[in-house]
Amino acid sequence: MDIKLTDDQAQLQEIASKFMDKHCSFDFVRKMEKESDLGFCRDMWRQFAEMGWLGIMVPEKHDGMGMSLLDTVVLIRELGRHICPSPFLFTSVLAADVIAQVGSPEQQAELLPQIVAGEKIYAFAYQEYSRFFRPEHIKLEAKKSGDKYVLNGSKLFVEFADGADTLLVAARTGEANSQDGLTLLLVDRNSAGISTKHMPTMSRDRHYQVDFSNVEVPGSALLGELDKGWEALEPSLHKAVIAFCAYTNGAGFEMHGYATQYARERVQFGRPIGQMQTIQGYLAQMIMELYGADMLTMFSAFQIDKGRHARGYVAKAKAFSADTVGHVMDVSSQIFGGMGYMEEQDTTLYLRRGKQYQLALGGTEYWEDVIAEEIIDREPVVLT
Amino acid sequence: MDFDWSPEEIAFREEVREFIRTEMTDAVKGSIFIDTPARVEFVTKMARRGWLGMGFPEQYGGSPNPFPLAQFILNAELDRSGAPIIGKNVGTIASTIYHVASEEMKMEFLPMIFRNEGQWAITYTEPNAGTDLGSLQCRAIDMGDHFEVTGMKHYITSAHFCRWHWMALRTDPDAPKHKGISIFIVDHDTPGLSLSPMSTIGREGTTHRTNQVFFDKMKIPRSRLVGEVNKGFYYMMEALDYERFAILSFASRVRRYTKIVNWYKNADFNGERPINDPYTRRALARMAARVEVGTMLERMAICKAQYEVPAVEAAMNKAWGATIGDEFAQLALDLMGPFGGLWGGEHSPFGGGLADEHLMAGHARVAAGGVDTSKAIIARRLLGLPNALGKPELPQR
Numbered sequence: 001m002d003i004k005l006t007d008d009q010a011q012l013q014e015i016a017s018k019f020m021d022k023h024c025s026f027d028f029v030r031k032m033e034k035e036s037d038l039g040f041c042r043d044m045w046r047q048f049a050e051m052g053w054l055g056i057m058v059p060e061k062h063d064g065m066g067m068s069l070l071d072t073v074v075l076i077r078e079l080g081r082h083i084c085p086s087p088f089l090f091t092s093v094l095a096a097d098v099i100a101q102v103g104s105p106e107q108q109a110e111l112l113p114q115i116v117a118g119e120k121i122y123a124f125a126y127q128e129y130s131r132f133f134r135p136e137h138i139k140l141e142a143k144k145s146g147d148k149y150v151l152n153g154s155k156l157f158v159e160f161a162d163g164a165d166t167l168l169v170a171a172r173t174g175e176a177n178s179q180d181g182l183t184l185l186l187v188d189r190n191s192a193g194i195s196t197k198h199m200p201t202m203s204r205d206r207h208y209q210v211d212f213s214n215v216e217v218p219g220s221a222l223l224g225e226l227d228k229g230w231e232a233l234e235p236s237l238h239k240a241v242i243a244f245c246a247y248t249n250g251a252g253f254e255m256h257g258y259a260t261q262y263a264r265e266r267v268q269f270g271r272p273i274g275q276m277q278t279i280q281g282y283l284a285q286m287i288m289e290l291y292g293a294d295m296l297t298m299f300s301a302f303q304i305d306k307g308r309h310a311r312g313y314v315a316k317a318k319a320f321s322a323d324t325v326g327h328v329m330d331v332s333s334q335i336f337g338g339m340g341y342m343e344e345q346d347t348t349l350y351l352r353r354g355k356q357y358q359l360a361l362g363g364t365e366y367w368e369d370v371i372a373e374e375i376i377d378r379e380p381v382v383l384t
Numbered sequence: 385m386d387f388d389w390s391p392e393e394i395a396f397r398e399e400v401r402e403f404i405r406t407e408m409t410d411a412v413k414g415s416i417f418i419d420t421p422a423r424v425e426f427v428t429k430m431a432r433r434g435w436l437g438m439g440f441p442e443q444y445g446g447s448p449n450p451f452p453l454a455q456f457i458l459n460a461e462l463d464r465s466g467a468p469i470i471g472k473n474v475g476t477i478a479s480t481i482y483h484v485a486s487e488e489m490k491m492e493f494l495p496m497i498f499r500n501e502g503q504w505a506i507t508y509t510e511p512n513a514g515t516d517l518g519s520l521q522c523r524a525i526d527m528g529d530h531f532e533v534t535g536m537k538h539y540i541t542s543a544h545f546c547r548w549h550w551m552a553l554r555t556d557p558d559a560p561k562h563k564g565i566s567i568f569i570v571d572h573d574t575p576g577l578s579l580s581p582m583s584t585i586g587r588e589g590t591t592h593r594t595n596q597v598f599f600d601k602m603k604i605p606r607s608r609l610v611g612e613v614n615k616g617f618y619y620m621m622e623a624l625d626y627e628r629f630a631i632l633s634f635a636s637r638v639r640r641y642t643k644i645v646n647w648y649k650n651a652d653f654n655g656e657r658p659i660n661d662p663y664t665r666r667a668l669a670r671m672a673a674r675v676e677v678g679t680m681l682e683r684m685a686i687c688k689a690q691y692e693v694p695a696v697e698a699a700m701n702k703a704w705g706a707t708i709g710d711e712f713a714q715l716a717l718d719l720m721g722p723f724g725g726l727w728g729g730e731h732s733p734f735g736g737g738l739a740d741e742h743l744m745a746g747h748a749r750v751a752a753g754g755v756d757t758s759k760a761i762i763a764r765r766l767l768g769l770p771n772a773l774g775k776p777e778l779p780q781r
């Protein structure tokens with residue numbers, strides 16, 4: 001057992017870190033928040049493609065790099081450090097992986113190289129009007145009519161829906177209120193009957209409500225098997241969740257670094273506030289949580305890469321990383337005193353994202369339910 | 385990055401498990417704070433396999449280290465099954481002797497420790513020197529060929545059955561407080577040394593007994609001074625880095641967690657099944673994640689230990705482990721409703737064992753460099769923040 005990064009991983013990390021330092025400044029993030037229609041930058045997306053990142057998990061035979069989830073975690077943690085706004089997670093992790101796992105040979109041959117080349121961007125249309133993230137709660141209906149499907153319903157929190165080319169939609173085709181009876185469809189974003197509404201968030205990012213009104217999609221939009229959407233989606237979703245944890249852990253580490261730096265410099269009562277034990281206690285507690293979340297995330301990625309049953313680990317990683325990022329953004333901001341809440345202060349970019357990250361992709365309660373299913377309802381998992 | 389154990393690590397773990405299966409009896413199980421003939425015998429059997437001296441040179445009775453993580457695997461398996469772990473004798477005492485003591489002292493004591501002959505007490509704490517060990521007052525006056533000691537220590541575990549004391553005493557009252565302490569090895573039978581028992585709130589046979597130790601003109605031969613005079617504080621601090629890590633393997637916490645989950649799954653109070661209650665399910669789930677984080681921080685510490693003393697990681701291990709131990713004991717009792725308060729008897733889950741654990745759980749947050757002290761170490765050594773107890777250190781511009 002050895003948890004040092006491999007040379008390749010260390011190199012990837014360094015390249016990513018340098019790229020982000022150069023191209024993803026606070027000014028850039030603010031510009032994406034305020035001025036950009038899309039909320040991300042197409043130029044940067046092209047650069048991601050040139051570096052091969054967009055195909056990091058895509059098999060080599062489809063032009064990708066065929067790297068592991070653990071490698072991807074190393075990369076995306078650097079994006080997270082810089083809270084880089086991009087559709088990377090849902091395009092290059094989630095969509096690329098579902099297509100690679102359950103797509104037909106034709107779909108793989110056509111769609112994967114497009115992802116690698118940066119030609120197609122995917123958005124994930126899953127969440128509906130539910131506090132949880134359960135497949136049972138999906139109601140958007142896809143009715144088969146001839147060799148087409150007709151979609152009616154609403155999706156919420158679809159990130160980058162306006163900039164995307166394709167929506168990865170989880171739709172109800174069978175039994176209601178069940179994990180079964182869901183189907184995955186790849187829907188052209190420009191199909192007639194689709195309309196979007198921006199959902200304003202604390203992060204000032206680009207989340208949308210996407211309404212489907214008699215949207216007709218061809219039979220070829222079917223990804224995987226009819227009514228088996230959840231089985232197809234869940235393993236890839238776990239990978240995306242772990243990648244998201246890496247992203248939020250990265251953001252947490254960065255914010256913690258700013259707070260630590262400030263604690264060394266800000267003087268009150270004749271000494272740096274970082275010399276006061278209460279402040280030290282906060283910072284020490286948070287760094288432990290961050291290390292824990294980070295290790296748990298990498299450990300889960302490792303288990304997934306080995307093809308092992310990792311649902312419990314993923315759930316623990318997500319529940320813990322979520323709580324950690326929420327806590328770290330909140331308490332680190334307090335270390336900045338009043339300045340921590342001023343619009344001009346750059347750390348507020350992190351504060352505005354912390355809670356939202358915590359609640360995204362299934363909040364803590366949802367994942368705690370998954371942990372409970374794994375440790376209570378399945379055979380006792382021997383914690384190793 | 386490889387989170388899996390290697391084949392040789394797995395083979396060694398199997399060997400340890402097999403040993404535990406054969407040698408472990410109920411009499412061996414128990415707390416790390418007490419020792420019984422059965423526990424001593426069990427450790428001696430490990431000593432015969434060379435497991436106590438792993439990584440120390442053979443001339444001192446050591447044995448080759450099969451691979452860097454062997455000692456950790458051994459301790460984790462022992463801890464998992466409630467057996468005595470390779471704790472302070474090797475982690476604190478033998479390590480320090482090996483690094484700082486004279487050749488003569490090494491030859492005298494190291495083989496003895498590795499054969500598990502003679503038990504040890506760590507004799508540091510005084511009424512006015514607990515967390516702040518540097519301010520200990522009990523004097524050892526230099527009389528030339530010996531030192532003379534009058535004073536007392538308290539909370540000294542194992543003193544009532546030990547053969548030797550690993551003792552910190554003040555040798556220079558005029559030097560700055562951290563620079564006037566020395567370590568001695570003291571024979572428990574030395575004239576002038578006496579004991580008085582102290583009881584903890586744990587039950588008899590668990591963590592019940594500890595001791596006050598008194599010295600009246602006790603003479604310590606000069607040859608029993610460890611390393612250099614007045615360097616004792618630094619020896620203690622370095623050893624604590626090892627001890628935080630060695631004594632607090634996370635495995636026993638995982639074992640307790642698994643035990644409570646099994647109880648929870650089967651619990652049935654006149655038809656009311658806890659497993660159907662979403663609130664406690666989530667509370668257990670939340671704890672599962674926190675326990676898993678403990679195993680992760682431990683992995684981080686042991687992987688680092690392959691290259692250097694994992695001081696910061698050990699402090700994290702200590703702080704997280706003690707915090708989780710305390711939270712877990714609370715949760716376990718909460719899950720049981722009023723039955724959590726039972727200290728034995730018919731309706732008491734685990735015969736009151738978890739109540740015992742709860743009673744002493746807070747102590748782990750305080751002992752051996754507690755949670756707060758560990759956080760101070762993290763703040764200073766990892767985050768580079770100035771010492772909270774020192775003079776103001778203004779930032780350089």
Ligand SMILES: Cc1cc2nc3c(=O)[nH]c(=O)nc-3n(C[C@H](O)[C@H](O)[C@H](O)COP(=O)(O)OP(=O)(O)OC[C@H]3O[C@@H](n4cnc5c(N)ncnc54)[C@H](O)[C@@H]3O)c2cc1C
Nearest residue numbers: 506507508509513514515516539540541750751752754756
């Ligand atoms: C069952 C048991 C067994 C023991 N075994 C041994 C043994 O074998 N040998 C031995 O030498 N000692 C032993 N001890 C003593 C133990 O190590 C001390 O109790 C411990 O070091 C704390 O010292 P104290 O009790 O004087 O508390 P204090 O040091 O007075 O601490 C009181 C409180 O203040 C906090 N505190 C102190 N300093 C700081 C700081 N800088 N920042 C923040 N908080 C602080 C502490 O965390 C604690 O909460 C044992 C104790 C017990 C209860």
